Amino acid sequence: MNAFALTPDQRALAAEVRGYAAGELRALAEAGQPGRVNRDLVKAMGRLGLLARLFPGAAAGLRSREASATDLCLLRESLATQCTEAETALALQGLGSYPVLQSGRDEQVSRWLPAVAAGDAIAAFALSEPGAGSDAAALALAAEPDGDGWRLTGTKTWIPTHQRPTSTRCSPGPRPAPGPGG
Numbered sequence: 001m002n003a004f005a006l007t008p009d010q011r012a013l014a015a016e017v018r019g020y021a022a023g024e025l026r027a028l029a030e031a032g033q034p035g036r037v038n039r040d041l042v043k044a045m046g047r048l049g050l051l052a053r054l055f056p057g058a059a060a061g062l063r064s065r066e067a068s069a070t071d072l073c074l075l076r077e078s079l080a081t082q083c084t085e086a087e088t089a090l091a092l093q094g095l096g097s098y099p100v101l102q103s104g105r106d107e108q109v110s111r112w113l114p115a116v117a118a119g120d121a122i123a124a125f126a127l128s129e130p131g132a133g134s135d136a137a138a139l140a141l142a143a144e145p146d147g148d149g150w151r152l153t154g155t156k157t158w159i160p161t162h163q164r165p166t167s168t169r170c171s172p173g174p175r176p177a178p179g180p181g182g
Helices: 008-031 037-046 068-078 084-103 105-116
Strands: 123-126 142-146 150-155 169-172
Touching: 008 037, 008 068, 008 084, 037 084, 037 105, 068 084, 084 105, 084 123
Parallel strands: 123 169
Antiparallel strands: 142 150
């Protein structure tokens, strides 16, 4: 049985990310305002190429929508050991962007993911609702066609990065009715 080991490139990436996190990113995180999106931190993470690692193919304008789970875990762990705020920012950018990566139309992917990767767009994720919490089967918000777009009706609560996101991924409930099997 072979033991798992990181490749030399993965070890180098981890060291590089820990260095960024311990220096520039930690200083930006400490200068941020509690309870607010730290746009300077997110912008620096984009400039350093860290956010593009969430979706390397799409961020580069390629058709690939895959990312290495091992590399993502390594990235998050390397950030978290030095600057939890940077790791949280990365996680929230990924959480708000992955639905676009996985299910978005090509024009949505090409519009939003390069901006998120550069740190120019703040992604948000809206799942929780009053009375449902984060139980996706109990969601009541409805998404209905409305002309060229969609009309969302309902209430969301506790939306990370909600102060002024550039793009929000909102999770509507199942139809025809909320609840398991709805």
